[in-house]
Amino acid sequence: MNARNWWLMVSVGLGILLNPLNSSMISIAIPRLQNVFQLDITVVFWIIFCFYIASAISSPVMGKASDLFGRRKIFLTGLVVAFVASAIAPLSPNFGWLILFRIVQSVGTSMIISAGMAIIRMNITEKQATAVSVLTIFQSGAAAIGPFVGGVLIHLWDWPAIFFVNIPFAVASFLFSWLTIPKDEKPASATHSMSFRAWLDLIDASGTLLFTVGLVLLLVGLLSVKSSGHVSIIQVIVGLISFVALGAFVRHELKTVSPFIPLRTLAEYPEITWVNVQSIIVNLILFTLFYGVPSYLQMVRHVSEFHTGILMLSLGLCSFVASPLAGRWIDKSGPRPALNVAAVLMTLGSVWIVTLNQTSPVISVCLSLAAFGISNGLNSVGLQAALFKSSPKEIIGVASGLFTTSRILGAILSLLLIGVIVGAKFSFGGFRVLGIILTVISLSLVFMSRRRRELRAIRRE
Incomplete structure (x- = not known):
């Protein structure tokens, strides 16, 4: 891979990390926001729900827009939107305004991801799994270390810092991308003469x-x-x-x-469907851990934001190490073996949560986080490599947006699961029930993968 491609990946990666970084940093801020705005935890969860709902809505639309009007243009515009929202959000006079700016931030970062993944797909044609693993270091690595970064920032400067930290990344990505991303091909002239009704139909x-x-x-x-x-x-x-x-x-x-969501395309390309279903399940498990463990540590075990962030770092470090190794493995063996190992690791991590009791040292949580961290690195590279392999070039923008939506739906389901099981306040019993549910879901993923291998073998025969 030449130097130009490496700089292209860094430029896109610095922008792509903004969405997962902001979706995970907020997990440490939930107890703090609950106290500052004097709200029930299920109400505070809406600052996460709104981010994911806006991403779920805007990702397919922006993926389609990047295919039609230029991926470079959509990517750079998204960086500007994310910059503005991050700079203004800490000035919110109340919780309602904070939610509004989180929605704007979500739209901007969704533009970046949908266009950025398509840019890499179209411009790097060799060793794509390695390219994906590099982006995963930015994307899943940012999501994994987000709780640690959020804990440190809140400890030192309070909750507004988790918004201001986006600004240098957005500026750096914009400058590098302006220089490295190839200019878009001229869009079809028909897109310039559309009526407002045609635009509404198009999106x-x-x-x-x-x-x-x-x-x-x-x-x-x-x-x-x-x-x-x-x-x-x-x-x-x-x-x-x-x-x-x-x-x-x-x-x-x-x-x-x-x-908006191409259900007929999913029916036409069953491999894309399977990748998105698996992505929903994987992210349901992962984000239940992301939001469940920090709240458990702070509300039940009374661990500070700073030390909670340090404990959560074990997930980030393991994910960071696993991602490049997964890229080399997948380049040689394909995505399926890595995804199978990831499912087993998620099952082991979930079982470990169930074995914890009220006197277990909080450091023991790190064993579960390590298992999930390794699985996160394997899943992130494996699922995106499987998506690239199964998606025709002409719909890669739509496929990337749909893949982002599947990740977001998994995160939304995780918050819903936590809200329904735990309720207004975290308890040890609720945390253990979450562990049991995650174990069942992880086991189902293992059996689904096994059944799918058997069906493919039968079709080949």
Whole structure:
């Protein structure tokens, strides 16, 4: 791989890390924000929900936009949006404004990821697994060390620092990318003469609205039931509306010419479907750990933000070491062996959580975090390599955006799982139940992978 490609990967990587860094740093800030704004933990969770919902909505749209209007243009614009949101968010007068700026930040970082992955796919054609492993050092490494970085920043300068820290990364990525990313090909002239109605159809505004309404109402209904402890008529109505909206969304996506989430493409390319399903499950497990362990350490074991960040660093270091090794392994053997080993490690880490008791040293949590860290490095490289392998070049932007959405849906499900199991306040019993659930999910992933290998063997025969 030549020097130009290495600089291209660094330029894109510095921007791509902003999304996972911001999605994981906030995990350490939850108890602090709860105290500052005097809110229930299920309400504070909305600062995470809004980030992921905005990413889930904007990632496919921006992936499509990068295919049509230029990946370099979308990437650089995303950096500017993320810079502005990160600079203004700490000045928020209340929690509502903070959520608004988190949404803007999420849209900007989603533009960066959707366009950035497509830029690498189109410009680096040899040793793509190695290229993916380098990006994973930025992406999954940033997600893994985010709790440590957040803990240190909050300890030294309080919660606004987790927004200001984005600024140097955004500036560096913009400057390097301006010099290294090749200029976009001229877009089709038809895109310049579109009417406003045609633009809405192109980004599937109707499907986006149905997806947003259905997902938000579903989260509101489930979390309000857990918070109040009983089911009211209003909550039932909210739940029914959410299911109707999501059902209408699926029907609309199957019929529309330019879908928000291309369900027909998923049916046409089953390998892409499998990669995204596995990504949802993997991220459900990983983010339950991301948000569950810091809250458990701070609220149940009364560990400080600083020391919680240090304990969480074991996950980040293991992920950081595993990613480049995974890249070389996958270049030789393909993604499947690495993904199988990752599933086993997640199972072992989940079982270890279940074995903990109220007198276990907090340092023992690091053994579970180490297992998840290694699996995170293997999964991040393996799943993206599998995505590149199964995606035709002409839809790589859409596929990258869809892959980001699957990761986000896994994270949203993890927060929903924590909210439903734990409720308003973390407890040791709730943490153990989470461990049991993660063990069951991890085991199901192992069996699913085994069954899939058997089916492929049968088809070859």
